[in-house]
Amino acid sequence: MALRLIFLGPPGAGKGTQAKRLAAARSIPHVSTGDILRAEVGAGSELGAKAKEYMGRGELVPDDLVVAMVARRLAQPDCGNGYLLDGFPRTMGQATALEARLAEHGETIGQVLYFSAPDDVLIKRLSGRRVCPDCNANYHLETMPPRNDGVCDKCGGKLIQREDDMPETVRNRLKVYRAQTRELIGHYGATGSAQAGLLTEIDSTGTVGEIADAVARSLEN
Numbered sequence: 001m002a003l004r005l006i007f008l009g010p011p012g013a014g015k016g017t018q019a020k021r022l023a024a025a026r027s028i029p030h031v032s033t034g035d036i037l038r039a040e041v042g043a044g045s046e047l048g049a050k051a052k053e054y055m056g057r058g059e060l061v062p063d064d065l066v067v068a069m070v071a072r073r074l075a076q077p078d079c080g081n082g083y084l085l086d087g088f089p090r091t092m093g094q095a096t097a098l099e100a101r102l103a104e105h106g107e108t109i110g111q112v113l114y115f116s117a118p119d120d121v122l123i124k125r126l127s128g129r130r131v132c133p134d135c136n137a138n139y140h141l142e143t144m145p146p147r148n149d150g151v152c153d154k155c156g157g158k159l160i161q162r163e164d165d166m167p168e169t170v171r172n173r174l175k176v177y178r179a180q181t182r183e184l185i186g187h188y189g190a191t192g193s194a195q196a197g198l199l200t201e202i203d204s205t206g207t208v209g210e211i212a213d214a215v216a217r218s219l220e221n
């Protein structure tokens with residue numbers, strides 16, 4: 001059966017790291033809207049040019065652009081057997097658009113994992129994060145350093161700090177999360193709607209291994 005999952009939570013909760021591991025283990029595509037948007041910016045596409053300003057400020061890219069981008073990605077053949085959505089939906093408008101698409105195809109979401117952690121943990125994770133712009137691998141200066149300083153273990157790329165991981169932008173991203181994304185927890189967790197009861201909260205304060213164990217347990221249930 002096709003496995004369709006959503007990873008929800010504030011920036012810095014570890015969604016991306018866990019999503020990469022789980023998607024590889026289950027052989028489903030990891031669909032990260034942040035990664036796709038960064039690739040569009042890097043390629044200098046029309047979408048990238050439109051998205052760039054919002055991303056630089058730590059704001060959300062408008063729903064119509066993101067929804068159309070995700071629709072194109074989910075229509076690719078590799079998503080036929082399921083997918084892991086990381087960082088999408090991020091607004092009620094995006095959730096509604098996704099639900100309309102699923103209904104059209106007679107499909108459902110299997111589970112929504114909500115990665116939760118207090119702000120001080122999120123800020124520490126984001127400020128120490130380093131990423132590989134070539135293969136999207138994530139590192140952390142203290143908790144998950146690369147074998148060689150500044151060099152990606154996986155592809156040898158030169159690690160960078162994301163511009164939106166700078167303190168000022170991080171504060172705005174957390175504000176935007178609380179204002180626009182947090183309500184999705186109620187949407188997927190509450191009773192009474194078609195999407196209700198899909199949500200499992202994952203305590204994301206621990207190590208990468210501890211969080212991965214919690215993810216595995218929640219999928220067994």
Ligand code: AMP
Nearest residue numbers: 033034054055059060061066087088090
């Ligand atoms: P992320 O890598 O998930 O932290 O995303 C980086 C940035 O890309 C966000 O701060 C937004 O500007 C943009 N972005 C990623 N996903 C979405 C989305 N679902 N809706 C709107 N903007 C998004």
